[in-house]
Amino acid sequence: MGDQDDRVFSTGPDGTTRVADATADQQSDSVSDQVLQEMTFSTHVLSLNAMALMNLGAIEGVPAAERDLGTVRHIIDTLVMLRVKTQGNLTVEEESLMDSLLKDLRLAYVQRSK
Numbered sequence: 001m002g003d004q005d006d007r008v009f010s011t012g013p014d015g016t017t018r019v020a021d022a023t024a025d026q027q028s029d030s031v032s033d034q035v036l037q038e039m040t041f042s043t044h045v046l047s048l049n050a051m052a053l054m055n056l057g058a059i060e061g062v063p064a065a066e067r068d069l070g071t072v073r074h075i076i077d078t079l080v081m082l083r084v085k086t087q088g089n090l091t092v093e094e095e096s097l098m099d100s101l102l103k104d105l106r107l108a109y110v111q112r113s114k
Contacts, residue, residue: 049101076105
């Protein structure tokens with residue numbers, strides 16, 4: 001895919017988000033489409049978790065220079081804020097996901113901080 005500035009996002013009638021790379025092959029006027037997963041509370045929380053794991057260095061291929069415990073702390077704080085603000089409005093599965101991710105991220109953060 002091209003630079004982020006070259007992407008075009010659209011939402012279909014079924015709620016799925018599509019991202020098109022406008023520079024994929026301009027000479028043949030073709031545009032490559034990629035369907036993104038529907039954005040739900042759980043997918044948003046999981047994307048924050050993935051960013052935290054990348055900054056912890058828990059995902060292979062992330063250079064050490066791109067790891068940042070301050071960013072991890074900020075993401076944990078964001079998840080805590082979301083947990084507090086959504087109290088009583090989440091499904092059992094969403095509550096369980098939040099609790100599990102927060103526990104695992106806090107533990108990983110403490111282990112990496114040593």
